[in-house]
């Protein structure tokens with residue numbers, strides 16, 4: 001594919017309710033969207049116009065990881081786009097990674113560019129992303145991530161609401177001071193059959209092991225990222241002290257990191273997030289590494305718009321995704337989604353069947369929520 005231009009947009013979408021985690025409270029989603037346009041040689045040898053969308057999952061502030069929206073904009077404008085324009089007609093989704101390898105890090109920014117090129121290629125070929133990735137299901141079970149609430153009674157009301165909507169798994173955010181009481185209250189209200197897990201977003205240290213060991217009595221599916229992103233060895237040490245399986249999120253930044261975490265015994269489950277690992281093609285490699293080692297994966301979420309949600313649903317349909325993920329309905333976070341809404345049907349989200357991502361931004365909403373835009377040309 002030859003890229004004619006790369007459009008960068010920052011969109012700001014109000015969240016239905018504040019989302020509190022151990023690293024802060026979010027009331028709005030700010031995302032960098034990437035759109036590529038260009039042409040590629042069609043099956044008959046003729047040039048075919050095409051275009052595609054990518055969504056960068058970096059937050060506005062570097063609270064979840066080191067990347068952030070303004071940084072992703074700058075690295076894409078100044079370092080990633082020039083490398084792709086310089087590649088002329090040789091840009092393919094598989095080549096985006098190698099073409100950008102000279103730029104160190106910035107995986108979320110790279111993932112958004114690769115996603116846009118992949119969407120453009122697949123739209124031109126009429127192939128759905130799910131088919132391209134190797135999906136084996138046409139719908140995926142939907143879990144929900146529940147933020148820290150002002151009180152335990154309010155938490156129980158929020159969880160009751162999601163269970164009434166049909167979510168098949170509950171994930172509770174935990175943080176120092178919000179651990180045993182809320183999690184025990186949910187377990188006691190809904191009993192042992194409720195699929196229940198927690199996510200600390202790296203809020204604890206090994207000194208907290210005695211507290212985290214007490215979660216073992218609550219029959220959790222897993223405890224997600226209890227320690228810091230770069231604490232692989234400590235996670236392995238903690239894993240040996242817990243019965244509850246340790247799941248890593250922030251720490252798994254590539255298939256190589258997944259292999260290291262598994263070999264060290266730092267992860268028995270992996271939360272796969274395409275943006276965090278550098279793209280959907282690397283996310284499939286993480287899936288393959290995990291499956292080869294008997295480690296379960298599930299698809300995490302970064303409050304994506306329907307663009308990223310569509311791609312995550314496709315990824316979550318791969319065979320190794322054996323645990324319900326955070327691919328929730330659009331309504332979990334948004335009154336109105338940027339694309340057609342993803343809805344919960346019998347606890348599942350349908351995998352898109354159209355070419356590429358299978359969804360597009362609604363033009364009027366894209367215009368309304370775009371706070372900044374720039375078109376890059378060769």
Ligand SMILES: CC(=O)N[C@@H](Cc1ccc2ccccc2c1)C(=O)O
Pocket residue numbers: 019021026029057058059064145199201249300301302303326
């Ligand atoms: C669904 C879920 O819990 N996601 C992340 C945390 C998270 C929380 C808040 C966010 C706000 C804006 C963008 C990304 C965000 C990611 C996680 O699994 O650790």
Ligand SMILES: [Mg+2]
Pocket residue numbers: 199201224225249250271300
């Ligand atoms: Mg997480």
